[in-house]
Amino acid sequence: MLQLMLHSHPRIAVPPETRFLVPAYFRRRIYGDLRSASARTALAQWIATDRNSKFRELKIDKDDFVRQATEGPGSLGSVIGTAFRMYADRFGKVRWGDKRPSYVKQVDMLLRLFPDAQFVHLIRDGRDCVASLKEMPWYTLNSFHAVSTWAEAIDAGRKLRRTMAKDNYYELRYEELTDDPSTELKKLCEFLEEDFDPAMVSPREAAEIAVPVHKVWHSNTHGDVTRSRVGSWANRLEDWEIALCEQALGERLKSHGYELSGGDRAAKEHMLAWQKTMQKRRASRMRKQMRDRINRLREPAPVAALLTSGQRALAGIPQQRAEAPVTERV
Template sequence: MQLMLHSHPRIAVPPETRFLLRAYREREYFGDLRVPENRRSLAEWIVGRKKTRFRDLGLAPREIVDEIVAGPPTLGSALGIVFRAYARRFGKPRWGDKRPAYYQNINAIMRLFPDAQIVQLIRDGRDCVGSLKQMPWYRHNSYHAISTWAEAIDYGRSAAARLGPDTFYQVRYESLIADPQRELTALCDFLGEKFDPAMCEPREVADVAVPKRKTWHENTHGAVTQSTAGTWEKRLAPWELQLCESALGSRLRDNGYELSGAESPPVKHWLRYTGTATKRRYRNRKRSTQDMLRRMREPDDQLPCRLPEQQRPGTSEHA
């Protein structure tokens, strides 16, 4: 999806940047952004912090720092300046960002970019669990992976009801790879853009928009294929399939996925899953409550992006 959108002549979507959420959570550290030196500290943090992926954007750090210092005094503006510069690198007026963890932070994204359009890509939860098991960077177990998919579906359902069809859009992965032109045409209608056939050939931009170190994304360098659907049949152990279908059954069915009819999982696996899911819910609620308390004592005008360009046709500019 990232590459398909990046293939559009008007939209740029970079590799995962990993500085947006951290900047939001640590915003108090940078102080009042109406002070130029505070904006400079924020800018230096964005371009210089080792754990972010700024270097993957191919941008000049000093130029970005100067642009942020000269820009509007809000966190959303500072972050938007980075993405705008990335889009400018390709001569495009619109930009987006992709990261799986955004599903838990849609409220934060909307505070930073009130006119954003959110696109959620939904894949068969069993395939998601099987895929995560293959990832060299994934450090959790299958209980966490199953909980992650359940959360993503629940957060997405809530966001769809809250934000409405002009702001929130869902795409089914299996439908996308089966008929890219149909699904991307519908997505472009949502974005207010005209479909471009180049979007169906994302491999053409993979060398530019996928860092070489991400070897687990090697499939992005090939043609769109349906071979990645249904891989759970080979990747999941019997108990993992049983647990997936027991824990995710109604969510799978609601999103058009047929169940295999697997038996109930052994009690020990069900207990470990429910324990993991409960702990995750507690952490999510704690983080949400802490953020709510922080927002009660900060000015409302310190967050929203104030960049003057308009990207969303008729309103503003964030894909």
């Protein structure tokens, strides 16, 4: 819903989830020095053709993308950013974004790629999030993982709120957004330094263009903004799942203004299973972070995007005299 609201803005394009940004980052060593045109070509071809990539949903020409990425600046962020810039060009827009829930835990990586990025974190009642995850046809994990996913996102958001500048990180609640879209979107546009556009309040028109037909789980985006799903966890979760959510996530829920039902405590075996799940996920995440730290010590090529005047300025690259002003931001 928020993706479509932003995509409805006349200056902003936000595509469906592409799923190639993070894999491209962790595969970067395979392609060597991206200051070489042949390396950029190889990376761009992988992005455009890998079977796990959702590049096709951008509906931009594959060969044109490979050409522009090859001719563009020699950095990982530039190759990736070229795909999103071309998507924005489809709609005559100057800014682009990308949406994926897991990005809240990958901000450090994203800032390496796009140092001028702004981050918008949409927070929803954790119980509703668990209920929704369980119903997704692509979600294959159990309820313990679903509860852990929300806990990790909230913890990551807390850290970002403490450490990031106010003009780089912004939080809003799903419940308030659906209750008063105009007010919340005006505040969001102020953060983005954009003028509010009334079209953002009615994103169903954008859904016809920006939501792939096969994503039937996003069917609600084709109608008016609704609060029908707010608090629906009470009818969608089993009693033991509600008890687990409220005991495991209680402090996090209350800190964001969500009231607890006051029901029974979770069974001891359920709490132990959740804690074990959290420990395994934390260990896996730390191993991945450690591998990335090691890889950063022997970085094969520049990482940060160099597609805009702002990005080049952050990289310390002098502006060209004849360059027209560029206003894109991530």
